[in-house]
Amino acid sequence: MNYFSSDFKLGILGGGQLGKMLLTDTRKFDIQTLVLDPSGEAPSRFGSNAFYKGSLMDFDTVYQFGKMVNLLTIEIENVNLDALDKLEEEGLPVYPSPKTLRLIQNKGRQKDFYVANGIPTSPHLRFVGLNELRNSLEKDELEFPFVWKSAQFGYDGNGVKICRSALDLVKLPDVECIAETLVPFKNELAVIVARSASGEVKTYPVVEMEFHPEANQVEYVICPARISEAVAQKAQEVALKVSEAFNHVGLLAVEMFQTEDDQILVNEVAPRPHNSGHYSIEASYTSQFENHLRAILSLPLGSTESKVAGIMVNLVGEEGHEGQVFYENIDKIMAIDGVTPHIYGKRETRPFRKMGHVTIVNEDMSLARKIAEEVKNSIRVISVQ
Amino acid sequence: MNYFSSDFKLGILGGGQLGKMLLTDTRKFDIQTLVLDPSGEAPSRFGSNAFYKGSLMDFDTVYQFGKMVNLLTIEIENVNLDALDKLEEEGLPVYPSPKTLRLIQNKGRQKDFYVANGIPTSPHLRFVGLNELRNSLEKDELEFPFVWKSAQFGYDGNGVKICRSALDLVKLPDVECIAETLVPFKNELAVIVARSASGEVKTYPVVEMEFHPEANQVEYVICPARISEAVAQKAQEVALKVSEAFNHVGLLAVEMFQTEDDQILVNEVAPRPHNSGHYSIEASYTSQFENHLRAILSLPLGSTESKVAGIMVNLVGEEGHEGQVFYENIDKIMAIDGVTPHIYGKRETRPFRKMGHVTIVNEDMSLARKIAEEVKNSIRVISVQ
Structure with missing residues (x-):
C-alpha cells in the first residue's frame, strides 16, 4: 500500500x-x-x-x-x-478493533478478561450498582478496604476511590462498578507494546510513575524505570502477554503495579498512545506516535530503544485559576538544556486540566531527575491576570 | 511576551x-x-x-x-x-532583517560584505553582465579557471558553473554575476548559528557534506564532521564572526570550504533553517527549527549538542520520472533501526526535485555511515507506473 x-x-x-x-x-x-x-x-x-x-x-x-x-x-x-x-x-x-475496545471500555469485562487469560491482576468483584456492592459487604464476600472503580467512563483518577469504611460509600454514584482488593505496591510501572497488523511486536522500556510523597498524584514518568533487570523483564513479559491476548494492533499501554514482593499485577490498559509514553518524542529512536502509525499501517516498527534518559512532567491547570491560560516561567525552564515543553493548545485553563507536558532528557538519569524537579517547581499553569 | x-x-x-x-x-x-x-x-x-x-x-x-x-x-x-x-x-x-536579506539576495554584495568585514572567502570579481566579464578576461584581470555565479536567484547548484575555457561561457545567461577564484578544497563544511534578538548565541556542531565520488553532488550531510578538533573550532569561530557581522537574528547557516591547507573560506550563507541542519530533528537536543523559533521570539536557545551521530540523505526525484510520486522501498529502509524518512508533501515528482530526506541516527558514526549508504542505495523516488 x-x-x-x-x-x-x-x-x-x-x-x-x-x-x-x-x-x-x-x-x-x-x-x-x-x-x-x-x-x-x-x-x-x-x-x-x-x-x-x-x-x-x-x-x-x-x-x-x-x-x-x-x-x-x-x-x-x-x-x-x-x-x-x-x-x-x-x-x-x-485498529484497535471494536472487540478490544468493548473489552476495555468496561473495567469489569477488562478484569474478567485478564482472569480468563491467566494475566496477573488484583482480585476483583463486579457489581451492577451500589446496592449489589452493599449486599456483598453485608454478606462478607467483600471486605474493607477495597478500591471502588466505576466500570465505565472513568479516567485520570475520576471514577476511582479507595474505600476504607462505609463512610466512603456515601458519595459514590450508583453505577456499574468493580471492587478490587487493595494490594500494597512499591511502584506503578507501565510498558507500551507496539504490535503491527502483520504481527511484528516491540516493547518500549519499562517506565516508572513517581508519586508525590503526600499528594498521591503522579509527578514524574521516568524512563527507564529505576528497577532491577529481573523486575523489568517480568513487566515486559506480562505486557507482551496482554498485547497477545487482545490480539492487539497498534499501541497498547499496559499499566502495572510492582507489589511489595516484586509481583507484577496488571492495573489497566489503554489501546493507543499514552501519557506514559510522551517522553519517547525526545528520548526514543522512534516516538510512540510514530510507532502507532507504523503498527496500524503494517509498516516495519521503529526501534523502541532510548537515545538518552527521559522524564515527563505533566502540566495541569493550577487550582484557583480559570480562563485564558498563561504558562508562568516557561522561559525559565526553556533555558535549561534538554527541556522541551509541549503545549496542547487549550486556550482555557481549569484546575487540574491537562494543558501540556514537559520532557526532560539527559545522558545522566540522576541529573535529569534533578532538572525535572526544578521544572516542576518553576512552571505554573495559571490564568492571565 | x-x-x-x-x-x-x-x-x-x-x-x-x-x-x-x-x-x-x-x-x-x-x-x-x-x-x-x-x-x-x-x-x-x-x-x-x-x-x-x-x-x-x-x-x-x-x-x-x-x-x-x-x-x-x-x-x-x-x-x-x-x-x-x-x-x-x-x-x-x-527576522532576519530586510537589511541582511538584501545583502544575501545578491551574491556580489554578499561577497563584498565578507571582504569588508574581514571574513575569509575566496577572491572574487563582480560584473553587471557577460560582456563586462569577457572584457575582464581579455584584460587578464580574470583568468580561467573560475567559478561563475549568477548574482541572484541561484539555488541548489542552479546559477553556478565552473568555467575552464571560453567554451564554458557560451551557454551562460547575460545577468549580473560574480567570478570566484577556484580554490581546491578537501571538505565542504557548514555551521548553523542560532542568535536571538537578545544576543544569545549558540552554534551547532560542524557538519560535513560528503560528495559522490563521480557525480559532483552532495550525497550525505554528516554530523559531526569527520575533521580535526582544531579545524572544527576554526570553522565555528568563522561562523560566529559571520553571524555577528550580520547582527543576525534567527538561524544563519554558514557554508564553508576547508582548503587543502586547512584554511576555512566562507562560501555562502542562508539566513534560516537549512538542509544542512535537518539531521538535528532526530540527532540534536534541540532541532534547528525549534531554535529558529526560540531565537526570533527571544526565548532562551536550546542545547545544540547531539544525542547521537546523525546523517542526512536527500530524497530527490529520479531522472526519467514525472508525475504522482511513489517512494520505492520506503518500507525496506524503515525496517532499519534509527532511520526516519521525512516526506515533504509534494504529490508530483520531477527529476532532481527535492521531495524529502531521510535521517539516520546511531550511537556509532561508522555504523550510521554504512546504514546511510544502504538507505541511499535502496530508496528511489519514482512516479507511479
Whole structure:
C-alpha cells in the first residue's frame, strides 16, 4: 500500500492532545488524515487534512466519518462501537478493533478478561450498582478496604476511590462498578507494546510513575524505570502477554503495579498512545506516535530503544485559576538544556486540566531527575491576570 | 511576551518544506502561525492556523500579510524586501532583517560584505553582465579557471558553473554575476548559528557534506564532521564572526570550504533553517527549527549538542520520472533501526526535485555511515507506473 503523498486517508476518532501529537508524524510522512472531534476547539483542529466537528458517540456520525477513510484509528476509547463494528464488517480496517475496545471500555469485562487469560491482576468483584456492592459487604464476600472503580467512563483518577469504611460509600454514584482488593505496591510501572497488523511486536522500556510523597498524584514518568533487570523483564513479559491476548494492533499501554514482593499485577490498559509514553518524542529512536502509525499501517516498527534518559512532567491547570491560560516561567525552564515543553493548545485553563507536558532528557538519569524537579517547581499553569 | 496559546501571531513567508518543518514546532508550542506561499499545493498548507496563497515578490501582498501578524520570519530569501522595509519601519519585528536579506539576495554584495568585514572567502570579481566579464578576461584581470555565479536567484547548484575555457561561457545567461577564484578544497563544511534578538548565541556542531565520488553532488550531510578538533573550532569561530557581522537574528547557516591547507573560506550563507541542519530533528537536543523559533521570539536557545551521530540523505526525484510520486522501498529502509524518512508533501515528482530526506541516527558514526549508504542505495523516488 502506498501511504506517502497518496490518496490513502487515515481517519482518527478524537482530536485531543494525543491526536495532535499523532498528526506530527502523519505530517512528517505526508499521510492524509481526517479527524473527528465533538469540540471545534480541539487541539487537532489544525494539522490534519480535514477536521470534522461531531459526536464520537453518535452511530451515524462515526459511521459516515468511517466511510470517508481507508483505515480508522482512535485517540480516545469512548467512541460508538456499533458504528465501528459495522464499518469493520464492511471491510474497513479498524485498529484497535471494536472487540478490544468493548473489552476495555468496561473495567469489569477488562478484569474478567485478564482472569480468563491467566494475566496477573488484583482480585476483583463486579457489581451492577451500589446496592449489589452493599449486599456483598453485608454478606462478607467483600471486605474493607477495597478500591471502588466505576466500570465505565472513568479516567485520570475520576471514577476511582479507595474505600476504607462505609463512610466512603456515601458519595459514590450508583453505577456499574468493580471492587478490587487493595494490594500494597512499591511502584506503578507501565510498558507500551507496539504490535503491527502483520504481527511484528516491540516493547518500549519499562517506565516508572513517581508519586508525590503526600499528594498521591503522579509527578514524574521516568524512563527507564529505576528497577532491577529481573523486575523489568517480568513487566515486559506480562505486557507482551496482554498485547497477545487482545490480539492487539497498534499501541497498547499496559499499566502495572510492582507489589511489595516484586509481583507484577496488571492495573489497566489503554489501546493507543499514552501519557506514559510522551517522553519517547525526545528520548526514543522512534516516538510512540510514530510507532502507532507504523503498527496500524503494517509498516516495519521503529526501534523502541532510548537515545538518552527521559522524564515527563505533566502540566495541569493550577487550582484557583480559570480562563485564558498563561504558562508562568516557561522561559525559565526553556533555558535549561534538554527541556522541551509541549503545549496542547487549550486556550482555557481549569484546575487540574491537562494543558501540556514537559520532557526532560539527559545522558545522566540522576541529573535529569534533578532538572525535572526544578521544572516542576518553576512552571505554573495559571490564568492571565 | 506570551506566545503560548495566546493571540500572538507569527507570519512565515514561504510554505515549502522548511516552513512545514518549522510548523511542527509552532504546533508543539501552540504558537499561532500565518503562512504565505504562491502555491496552493505548498507543503505548509496544513499545520498553520491560516494559509494564504499569494506572491512573495509582490509588495502589496507581502505588506498586507505582514499587517496581520506580530512578528515576521521567512523560509525563503526571495521575498519583496521593500515591503519588509516598510513593515519594519512601522514597528513590526522582521527576522532576519530586510537589511541582511538584501545583502544575501545578491551574491556580489554578499561577497563584498565578507571582504569588508574581514571574513575569509575566496577572491572574487563582480560584473553587471557577460560582456563586462569577457572584457575582464581579455584584460587578464580574470583568468580561467573560475567559478561563475549568477548574482541572484541561484539555488541548489542552479546559477553556478565552473568555467575552464571560453567554451564554458557560451551557454551562460547575460545577468549580473560574480567570478570566484577556484580554490581546491578537501571538505565542504557548514555551521548553523542560532542568535536571538537578545544576543544569545549558540552554534551547532560542524557538519560535513560528503560528495559522490563521480557525480559532483552532495550525497550525505554528516554530523559531526569527520575533521580535526582544531579545524572544527576554526570553522565555528568563522561562523560566529559571520553571524555577528550580520547582527543576525534567527538561524544563519554558514557554508564553508576547508582548503587543502586547512584554511576555512566562507562560501555562502542562508539566513534560516537549512538542509544542512535537518539531521538535528532526530540527532540534536534541540532541532534547528525549534531554535529558529526560540531565537526570533527571544526565548532562551536550546542545547545544540547531539544525542547521537546523525546523517542526512536527500530524497530527490529520479531522472526519467514525472508525475504522482511513489517512494520505492520506503518500507525496506524503515525496517532499519534509527532511520526516519521525512516526506515533504509534494504529490508530483520531477527529476532532481527535492521531495524529502531521510535521517539516520546511531550511537556509532561508522555504523550510521554504512546504514546511510544502504538507505541511499535502496530508496528511489519514482512516479507511479
